Amino acid sequence: MTEQISCFPSAEYHESSSARYWNDVPYGSTRLNLLDICVPKRQPEDASQAIWLVYIHGGAWRDPLIDRKSFKTALDMLLEDDQPHNIAGFVSVDYRLSPYPSHPILPSSPSDDSRNSQHPEHLDDILGALLFLSTEAGRYILCGHSCGATLAMQATALLNGGRRGTRPPVALLGMEGIYDLNALVAKHSHPAYREFITGAFGEDEGTWITASQLCCELQKWQGNALLIHSINDELVDMQQTDSAVEKLVIQGFTRTTAAPSSVKNDGRRVSKIVIDCMHDEVWEQGTELAKAIRSVTDESWIPNTSSATC
Numbered sequence: 493m494t495e496q497i498s499c500f501p502s503a504e505y506h507e508s509s510s511a512r513y514w515n516d517v518p519y520g521s522t523r524l525n526l527l528d529i530c531v532p533k534r535q536p537e538d539a540s541q542a543i544w545l546v547y548i549h550g551g552a553w554r555d556p557l558i559d560r561k562s563f564k565t566a567l568d569m570l571l572e573d574d575q576p577h578n579i580a581g582f583v584s585v586d587y588r589l590s591p592y593p594s595h596p597i598l599p600s601s602p603s604d605d606s607r608n609s610q611h612p613e614h615l616d617d618i619l620g621a622l623l624f625l626s627t628e629a630g631r632y633i634l635c636g637h638s639c640g641a642t643l644a645m646q647a648t649a650l651l652n653g654g655r656r657g658t659r660p661p662v663a664l665l666g667m668e669g670i671y672d673l674n675a676l677v678a679k680h681s682h683p684a685y686r687e688f689i690t691g692a693f694g695e696d697e698g699t700w701i702t703a704s705q706l707c708c709e710l711q712k713w714q715g716n717a718l719l720i721h722s723i724n725d726e727l728v729d730m731q732q733t734d735s736a737v738e739k740l741v742i743q744g745f746t747r748t749t750a751a752p753s754s755v756k757n758d759g760r761r762v763s764k765i766v767i768d769c770m771h772d773e774v775w776e777q778g779t780e781l782a783k784a785i786r787s788v789t790d791e792s793w794i795p796n797t798s799s800a801t802c
């Protein structure tokens with residue numbers, strides 16, 4: 493079937509009893525510039541409150557087996573919810589990856605331009621996807637897992653600088669995020685850490701510092717940030733989330749322990765929630781990812797000031 497929707501005109505879709513799906517939609521020119529869109533049939537009752545959720549997968553900027561499809565388990569759970577919600581659509585985005593020649597099943601080839609990228613190309617792809625979506629999904633929450641949370645933060649920092657045509661998200665949801673590359677490598681002695689950070693950001697540790705600083709450059713952003721980390725994350729230490737929260741607080745964010753509904757919700761709130769599962773169980777089992785999305789799409793997490801979307 494086809495339908496005219498302004499951002500993806502006449503694209504093919506398929507449907508289930510609960511949603512319509514536009515899968516494998518190209519937003520750029522490489523094989524990994526693809527995204528999946530899901531529009532629930534039960535739409536928000538108040539269209540003015542409608543919000544999109546854009547998910548950025550993890551996988552250390554390089555793992556070909558962790559891709560946009562990793563959102564599916566949580567998405568299926570969310571579509572089964574019987575409570576009303578305010579999500580107009582869900583998007584899961586792929587982006588170009590860094591080299592992974594030692595991958596046991598799908599090693600990257602030097603001639604594959606979608607698997608030989610380095611910073612800031614992953615980020616460029618995310619910004620490209622958000623620009624592509626901007627007509628349809630202009631009011632959105634940006635959600636990422638692991639290095640997807642890094643990209644979500646960095647994209648928000650750049651969009652807040654006023655890239656034409658794309659507004660920053662109204663809220664950020666970071667799960668098991670990496671926000672300080674140098675600290676991650678210093679903390680974890682397993683050579684894989686240095687290997688994937690070098691693969692994604694190069695040998696120059698100065699670049700790692702600049703890329704990490706970009707994560708928390710949210711001085712003027714008016715949205716709310718919810719950062720979630722598991723006490724049993726065996727791959728990324730909780731200090732990553734703790735120090736990101738501190739950096740936001742230093743920039744004037746108010747630390748909240750509950751959803752901001754209990755206080756005046758004019759944005760610039762940051763909250764940390766501790767969960768209990770392993771790093772990839774967040775999306776593999778889907779329960780924690782779905783739960784986190786329910787928390788943040790609760791209207792109380794969306795700032796009610798109009799400036800939040802400017």
Ligand SMILES: N[C@@H](CC(=O)c1ccccc1NC=O)C(=O)O
Pocket residue numbers: 550551552553554555637638639640688727728
């Ligand atoms: N599966 C990945 C590893 C991975 O995803 C990862 C490992 C340690 C810390 C963070 C990770 N992922 C972050 O996006 C790999 O094979 O390189």
